[in-house]
Amino acid sequence: MASTNGYLGVTPPISTSESNPREKEVTVTLLEELRRQGIFESEEEAKMREIVLGRLAALIKKFVKRVSLARGLSESAANSAGGKIYTFGSYRLGVHGPGTDIDTLCVVPRHVTREDFFNVLEGMLREMEGVTEVSGVPEAFVPIIKTEISGIPIDLLFAQLSLAAIPDDLDLRDDNLLKNLDERCVRSLNGSRVINEILRLVPNVDVFRDALRCIKLWAQRRAIYSNVNGFLGGVAWAMLVARICQLYPNAVAGAIVSRFFIIMHRWSWPQPVLLKPIEDGPLQVRVWNPRLYPQDRNHRMPIITPAYPSMCATHNVMASTQQIMTEEFKRGSEIVDQVISGEVQWSALFAKHDFFFRYRFYLQVIASSPDLDTQNKWSGTVESKIRQLVMRLEFVDALKLAHPFIKGFDTVYYCLSEDETRAVARGEIPEAVANRKQEDIAGKEGATTMYTKSFFVGLSIKPKEAGATGPRKLDISYPTNEFIKMVRLWEKYDESQMNIAVRHIKHTALPDFVFDKGEREAAARPKKRSRTAKESPAPSAKRSRMESDTPARPDSESPLKRSTISSQGRQLSTPDSSMSFASMTEHPHTAQTSDAMDSLAVAASA
Structure with missing residues (x-):
């Protein structure tokens, strides 16, 4: 479906040339890798x-x-x-x-x-x-x-x-x-x-689908595929790929993927991505228009839907998530360059994210209930509000970044007392509860099954300013308490059946369920220095930065103080309202670096 100008999209193509032999070769290897990755259903x-x-x-x-x-x-x-x-x-x-x-x-x-x-x-x-x-x-x-x-x-x-x-x-x-x-x-x-309009606006549907499969897998592996948490959802990723297809209408999928990363890393946001001109219509419905609607001017990465009435598919993007995606576009561009030059394989592009190794401090949001149906509704409501917590955290002066993870983790615990139930609701799981099975509570009076879902936000803290002395304070009590108040305003909220808690924890205290089997132990082992790009899934410059970002896990470490805010907003597990942590300055917390770090007081109580 070409426009009246003879091309698809709002501008002429950048190139109508066919892909070169090398781009055709890497397209074949890309499709082979996608099959190896198991993304096609039976x-x-x-x-x-x-x-x-x-x-x-x-x-x-x-x-x-x-x-x-x-x-x-x-x-x-x-x-x-x-x-x-x-x-x-x-x-x-x-x-x-x-x-x-x-x-x-x-x-x-x-x-x-x-x-x-x-x-x-x-x-x-x-x-x-x-x-x-x-x-x-x-x-x-x-x-x-x-x-x-x-x-x-x-x-x-x-x-x-x-x-x-x-x-x-x-x-x-x-x-x-x-x-x-x-x-x-x-x-x-x-x-x-x-969706129907997107399929009509791409020059070659098969090429579009192959390229989109690649980008979807990459975004999922890098944990940036989630509209509800402030990243991009499936429709937005599809529109980005469709736009690159319009700009290179005769390119093969491997070339489209390469151009995707180059163009998206350099895109001048908030310039919108459009697949066709925005259309006005006779109906009294709202159309995306930043000149007319102030809230449309606040969209950080506007990707505009092609069907009337045009809307912004990326209204959830925040400053933090935009920064994270921009870094991932850069990483992807570097890796695909190396794929085309033959230095690395496509599998490097799909390397798993490092979210749970990237930061020294995290927030854990725990939604829980003793009833499964109630928990499904309650945890869904809490998840839909996590973005609001991140937006509030972005206003905290000492924070450089608040990074939400794209999914929650469901767990079930079997409790024999009210004390155990309350501890689970706070996210503090006694060892006896963690090891208990369903048959262990059968027929026992007062036994309760607790369903929980945990969501995580990584906290990147600004480096200490030059010449500054003494401890700094990171007060997150206001954003966390406001978040809890907001989710409790849900019209179906039932205090007797629904629990919400927010606690901040060190990376060493992350629960085991967020890691794949053996992943935590492997990360704790000393790493050999990589010598060539071919030996690493990331380009050498990026690899060095990633290695310095990854915190080491000392064998012996003093017990971590924790602070938890419950649905009542009280300090639950520590008597004082602030706790001392070493500041996170994007360096590993090792014996060599910890002495150079200033202390950081973190307040998390009302």
Whole structure:
């Protein structure tokens, strides 16, 4: 689909030349590496996805009929009211992998409400055969029900159209469907509309898909694939890759990946990324316009959706996450240069992140509940607010960076007393509880199962200013207490069933569950100095910096003082309100360097 100027996009291509032989060679090795990485699903899983989507489509029709009858419609009107699902995201783009979720949109007629979606459909899903998880998050920016059916994870969005019935051949490209919809429905509806438009705006869909698979895997391995936590989500990454495809319409996938990193590392943000000119329309719906809307001017890395009404897909990006992504673009550019020159293999690009080795101090946010269904809703709500905590931390003077990790960690503990339950809720797990199994509490009075989910934020602290003497203070009590107050304002918050705690911990006190098996022990062993780029997954200059950033783990270390803020905002585990830590100046905490570090007082109580 070319523009009237004969090219796709808002500017002419940078080059229309075909890729050179070396770029074609590395494209072959790239696809081989992607297969080795196991990102393509099996035929059996592909068939199961089709079966699950068919069952879900039938359930949506049944749901609409049930609500229609409850609204007083006749049997025939209820039967013809319809209801339809549309896929979008990676599944619709054709770049999904094994175990990935299917982004799905539930489209319903005007008499079916969002309340019905969460109150009625959620219950119907729980009764559906093969469903192992159902969790609704109605307060999210885009309200969502997360579920798993026959092992296939589904993210289900909702859109209520101003139609009496939803026909099976409904085409969502019709802009008039957006009439009289609230913003949440427009956002939900645009998920499908945007994906369809992206696929129409790339010059070669196969090249686009191959390049996007590479970038998705890279972003996931480097822990920068998460819209909710302030990085980029799947749609934003797809639009970036699509834009590079427009600029090099005849390039192969390996060349597209190389240009992606070069251009994105040097992009002049907040200049927006556009796949086509922003269109005005006759409808009374908001279109991204920084000249008109002050909040649009605050978007740090605007990537604008191509379907009307155009929106910013990256409104969650913060100063910290932008800095992290910029560093990763640079790293990727250096590695791909070495891949093309033959110095390293593609596997170097996909090396696992070093988040849990990068910082000396972390915040651990723990959401917990004794009820699994409650915990799924509660932890989802807490996760949707982590970005707000990071934004507040960015205003702390002594902090250089607040780095949120892209996912939470689920754990289950079996407690025999209220004291143990409270300790688990604070994130302080007694050894007896950590080793206890479900059968150990069977039939015992007062026994409780505690479900927890932990989220982590790495804290990078500014270096001590030249000439400064004495201890510095990092007071994080205000942002952490404000965060706890905010999540407790959730309308469904139940103090008796939902716990929230924030504690700051040293890297040596990170729980074992955040590491792969053997990963922690391997990092503690002395490393041999790398001599050539080929021996390391990172370029030599970057490798040196990464080695200096990685804290060593001394064999003997004094016990770590901890401070925890509970949902009541009290100091729980230490009597004093501030604690002394060595400052983090992006150097390893070793015997040689620790003497040169100043002390850092960290306040974490109200």
